[in-house]
Amino acid sequence: MPLKTAMCLLFLLGLTGLYARQVEESGWLGLAGYLLFSLSWAINLAFIFAETFILPVLATAAPQFVESFLGIVNGFPGEMNIGALPMIYALSGFVGYMLGGLLFGIATLRAGILPRWAAGLLAVAAALTPAAALLPHEIQRLAGMPVGLAVAWLGFALWSERGEQASESVPGRGSPQLRQTGAK
Numbered sequence: 514m515p516l517k518t519a520m521c522l523l524f525l526l527g528l529t530g531l532y533a534r535q536v537e538e539s540g541w542l543g544l545a546g547y548l549l550f551s552l553s554w555a556i557n558l559a560f561i562f563a564e565t566f567i568l569p570v571l572a573t574a575a576p577q578f579v580e581s582f583l584g585i586v587n588g589f590p591g592e593m594n595i596g597a598l599p600m601i602y603a604l605s606g607f608v609g610y611m612l613g614g615l616l617f618g619i620a621t622l623r624a625g626i627l628p629r630w631a632a633g634l635l636a637v638a639a640a641l642t643p644a645a646a647l648l649p650h651e652i653q654r655l656a657g658m659p660v661g662l663a664v665a666w667l668g669f670a671l672w673s674e675r676g677e678q679a680s681e682s683v684p685g686r687g688s689p690q691l692r693q694t695g696a697k
Contacts, residue, residue, distance in 0.1 A: 515565060517561045517565070518558065518561050518562055518565060521554050521555075521557055521558035521561060522558065524554045524664065525551055525554050525555060525558070527664055527667075527668045528547060528550060528551050528554070528617070528664070529547075529551070530668070530671060531621070531627070531664075531667050531668065531671060532544075532547040532617075534626060534627070534671055534674075535620075535621060535624040535626045535627065538623075538624035538625065538626055539620040539621065539623070539624045540620065542616055542619060542620040542623070543616075543617065543620030543621070543624065545613075545616050546613050546614070546615070546616030546617030546618070546619070546620050547613075547617055547620075548613070549608060549609050549612055549613025549616065549617075550609060550610065550613030550614050550616075550617045550639075551613070552605065552609045552613070553605045553606065553608075553609025553610040553613055553614075554609075556601060556602070556605035556609065557605065560585070560586065560602060563582070564582070564583070564586070568582060568583070577591060577592055577593040578591075578593055578595065580592070580593070581593040581594075581595045582595060582598070585598055585599050585602050586602070606643065607643065610639060610642065610643075611639055611640055611642065611643055613639070614635060614636070614638070614639020614640070614642075614660060615636050615639050615640045617635065617636075617639075618632050618633065618634075618635035618636025618637070618639060618663070619632075619636050621635065621667065622636065627667050627670050627671060628666060628667065628670050630666075631663050631666035631667045631670065632663075632667065634659060634662065634663040634666070635660060635663035635664065635667065637659075638659035638660045638662075638663055639660055641656075642656050642657055642659075642660060644656075645657075
């Protein structure tokens, strides 16, 4: 579970870097996609953090709450009413992950700065990932891998782009020349 927490944090940092690189070119569509997709990962981070660090402490004191909270993610609601948490989790998955990933992928594709295939993969994979509910439970988690691959591909392209820019020579300046000075 701590690995999932780190994954969410890294996704948020990565998406911010990707959006910052193409902020002007991606326009309002990019902003909407970035905000929705990031919000989805932020909400997911909160649920994973609670599942990892808070629920184990509450397991003996409030077992019904823990069972109901875990039921949100597992799809088997517990007996206790935990308010709007199930709706927030469902909306973050549908609106945030699916729609946000689709919009961010399309905006990245249209911006034309980062690889088009990776942007297309992000858009298609984010839109199709919820269909994983039709798969057997054992392999449902694997359906998120194409989104991770797309974001990693975009991140690598962004990172390698920075390396190329740093290694280019400054225009108008040649290599340093040695010149003779008047020192004796």
